[in-house]
Amino acid sequence: MTPIHSQRKRVLSGMRSTGKLHLGNYVGALQNWVGMQDQYECYFFIADWHALTTDYADTSQVKQNSVEVCLDWLAAGLDPERSVIFIQSHVPQHAELHLLLSMITPLGWLERVPTYKEQRENIAEKDLGTYGFLGYPVLQSADILIYKGDFVPVGEDQVAHVELTREIARRFNQFYKLRSKEVFPEPQALKTKAAKLPGTDGRKMSKSYGNTILLTDAEPVVRQKLKTMVTDPARVRRTDPGNPDVCPVGDLHKIFSDTETNAKVDVGCRSAGIGCIECKSWAADSLVRILSPMQERRKKYEQNPRLAWDILEAGSERARKVASATMNEVRDAMKMSLEFEAPGSAQGAK
Ligand code: TRP
Ligand code: SF4
DSSP states (O other), X not given: OOOOOTTSOEEEEEEEOOSSOBHHHIIIIIXXXXXXXXXXXXXXXXXXXXHHHHHTTOOTTHHHHHHHHHHHHHHXXXXXXXXXXEEGGGOTHHHHHHHHHHHHOOHHHHHTOHHHHHHHHHOTTSOOOSHHHHTHHHHHHHHHHTTTOSEEEEOGGGHHHHHHHHHHHHHHHHHOOBTTBOSOOOOEEEEOOOOOOBOTTSSBOOGGGTOOOBTTOOHHHHHHHHHTOOOOTTOOSTTSOOOGGGOHHHHHHHHHXXXXXXXXXXXXXXXXXXXXXXXXXXXXXXXXXXXXXXXXXXXXHXXXXXXXXXXXXXXXXXXXXXXXXXXXXHHHHTTXXXXXXXXXXXXXXX
């Protein structure tokens, strides 16, 4: 294992354990993470406790889902030699810090988080009126602060959570100091320049819409999914000209195809010189070109599933070391260290 250079800024991010990942997860986060590994000291974890905030009633898939996410990460190019890759629930210190941060977090801050109301209303089939769901952003703050992350690469929807993390860090630092120094640096969100990736029905690609292309989809599956993909509704007949700027397949080309192909699509679509079937087959070519090296890399882990688990265990071990060092500081700052103190000798400024 290459030693981690402490001069490098630390990046930390997590993903809920939702099972197999799709292209939207890739362009929205994973691709970006893969590219950060040389420049930063990276911690990437599978947020299985966060998955419980909505899926608490049936936990039978949680562990398997974590492994699936890990396989997709490794396939996409996250490298355990360079990054610490682990499972949140294997580092119990996250829960300990979450508890302490929950003591100092005003309820109003949590009720104001935009995703809170939104999701409670949108996910009507589950009862999200739980303590854990309200506290989701506090757990996320603990995840970030326990590694003293400098940067947190996230999508637009998570920026408010990183903002809240900064506020919680500030509040902690105001209450408690360690040898008159602040314990937690304020992390900064690195917003992913997310190209909006449409799914096969033209809406945003999302597991809940059933419109995804998975990183594990084999070539025939990709081609079949592309065939069913919606196109510019103005192009009813082959002879009708279309507009790639309002076509989901056009969006795929912009994200995944080279400039030459994009030029062919643009001219051909607008002049009705090409048909949608042909255009879609080019889009499928581009997707296959991205996916096949991932699927190739994945084989090694699929043949020996133990490998991925070993990586997660080793990563969790490294993460626990860092996390427990932070917790020692937290305990010290809060005057609740594990060291013996004679009764009555209230600890002064240490
Ligand atoms: N809430 C994030 C999401 O749903 C996942 C997450 C959990 C996370 N803890 C984190 C992201 C810490 C960044 C940092 O995508
Ligand atoms: Fe969309 Fe391509 Fe058909 Fe144009 S030719 S409408 S870009 S699928």
